[in-house]
Amino acid sequence: MTLVRRLLDQAARTPGAVALVAGDGAELTYGELRRQVLAVRHGLLANGLEPGDGMLFSVRPSPESLVLALGVVAAGGVVVFADPGAGSEMFEARLRLARPRWSAAESLLYAASRLRVVRAYAKRRGLLLPKLADLPMRHLYVGRWLPGVPRGALSFGALVQGEPPEAEAYGDPDAPAAVIFTSGTTANPRAVVHTQSSLAAALDLFQERLPLGPGAVVHTDQLMLGLPTLISGARWSMPPLFCSPADFARQLRERGATHTFCVPVHLAEVLDEEPELPESLRYLLLGAAPAPAGVLRRALAAAPGAEVLSVYAMTEILPVAIASAREKFTHTGTGADGDLLGRPLPGVGISIAQDGELLLSGPNLCSGYLGDEPLKELPTGDLARLDEQGRLVLVGRKKDMLIRGKFNLYPGLYEPAIAALDGVTEAAIVGLPDPETGDEEVVLAVVGAPDAPADLAERLHRRLPDVIDHDALPDRIIVLPDLPRSGRGRKLDRGRLRELARGGNA
Structure with missing residues (x-):
């Protein structure tokens, strides 16, 4: 069963329950989420989207971006995250590699990329906007129409109207579903390719370690935590696009969040504003970077009733291992070297190369890098060992990452x-x-x-x-x-x- 099918089946079981709370507080029920995803799927197919078509995706995290991404995948398309702010030469290099036939962007971004004064302002802020409207592909815009939106562009608002027909299939589970550019140069851009199967396996692993279900409220802008939230029938609470640390802490309390995710440096900023997190919080996840002991101690003090978890993952394979803050402190308290990552999650294959490099495999591993041969095992660049309890311990970075x-x-x-x-x-x-x-x-x-x-x-x-x-x-x-x-x-x-x-x- 595909990832999209699992989500839509859950939505059909609880159509009246709230699925999403947007940054501005607007609510979207499971029934309406399901209808909109099917409407976008139907509208894209009716307008010529074909299996395997790439959709360049320039829409910031929001209910609209979620519906659009799911609709693209359900129609057999591929969501291509190429980051329009990466710089013109880098952006063009990524387009040459991915070759998307479609572009989806917020109407404001289409307009801004054509206005010289806006482009100049963005450049001073380190953001080099490409001229999206000039790209030779089909265009789709999110938001109200603005000058600068390409002539003939499809409106997301129009796509989600009406009652779409039911569908029998929601994309090939083993075909590319998402392309995520992670690094590289203009001469050699690098992109991770995930299928619905690899993403579904990743969501299952999160649910294996992180209890989710009706009644849970997950406050995050992270898609890979939001999707298992929806598949479990819980509520996904999204922070606003430009959310200050103080606003993030306030929304945790006001929305009764039971789960949340932070990058360690972001959590430190949140705790600077609010040293006590709400009693409703049961799970506090830290990831995307190693969690220093100082941040972990502050997290435990701020949320004594919550389990503070550190997630080890990579874009190519996520998650890999999860360790609690208390486990990490116990590890360092014994005088052991390295950073405890935790026991590998079920199904994740672990091997250590002769030089100590960590190699990973499993059903949640991406299919490979765009343009390269399929990937069977991932060299992480991290140096690691397994302790006597079978837990992963990070001991260094092979490539000075x-x-x-x-x-x-x-x-x-x-x-x-x-x-x-x-x-x-x-x-x-x-x-x-x-x-x-x-x-x-x-x-x-x-x-x-x-x-x-x-x-x-x-x-x-x-x-x-x-x-x-x-x-x-x-x-x-x-x-x-x-x-x-x-x-x-x-x-x-x-x-x-x-x-x-x-x-x-x-």
Whole structure:
């Protein structure tokens, strides 16, 4: 049974129950959610969407974006998350790889991408908007019509009207359903391909560890926690698009949240505003980055009646393991090395390579990377071991991966592209971790060419958004006469470079 079919069957069983509460408090029942998904499916098929068609998706988390994404997949299409703010060259490289036939965006984004003054403002804020309306594909807009929406574009509002016919099938469970660009350069963009089957397996694993069902209220903007919420018959509470830490804490209390998810650095900000979380909270999940001990202690103090859980997952395979805060503290209290990730979830295959790298497999593993051969086992880049209880322990990062919010930054993916720029002969990226939040300051160190301009760092700040992922852009750039090296092979000494970066100020 496909993921979409499971959700729609649940909706048919409890049509009058509230499925979604939007950021502004508007409610959507399970019956209306089901009707809208089927209406979008029917409307897309009637307008020519064919199995396997990619839909470039530029709609922020909302009930409308959920309905649209489910409707696309139910019709046999593929949702392509390419991030229009990634920079024009990166965006175009991703389009060349994914080759979507459709584009869905908020009407405001279509309009803004055509207005020069808005594009200039967005560029100053580090967001380079592509001209979505000029893309040679079918267009669909969400929201009221605005100048700049392409002529002939379909209206999401029109699609969800009327009573759609019932359907027998909701897409091929083993065909691509979602393409998620995660990293890469303009020369080599990288995208994870998930099927309905791999996503359904991931949702089952969340439900295995995280009790959900009628009466639960899950406050999150994370699709991979929201979907199991809906499949279980619980209520998904969405925060507003631009939600301050204080508003997030307030909504947890006002909506009677029983479950929530935060990135560690975000939770720290929430607790700065509200040191006591509501008594209704039973599960507090932390993920997308390692959870430092300081954040875990604050979480336990803020929600003494809740189970605080740290989720280990990757875009390619999620979730992998879940450990409670108390388990993690017990582990470190024994003097054991590494970060306890927890026991692998049922069905997740674990193996450790000779060099200590963690390799993963299982039904929740993506089908592969777009344009590459199918993936049977995932090399994570993480160094890990299994303890005597069969639990995963993270001991390091094979590729010096950096953590920034929800983004995993692999320096080796970006350094060659930066070093190839005019005025640069060498480039290296290092992170300076914040022990309180677990986030990292990203520092780019470059060696200038003999004819490099004196303002090389400033020029690079302006140039890099067109070259690398937006989330990989450095917080600081320092210019050095040479990169520090060590050993007979004169390999880059990243430890010494971090020391130099702490004293840099560019």
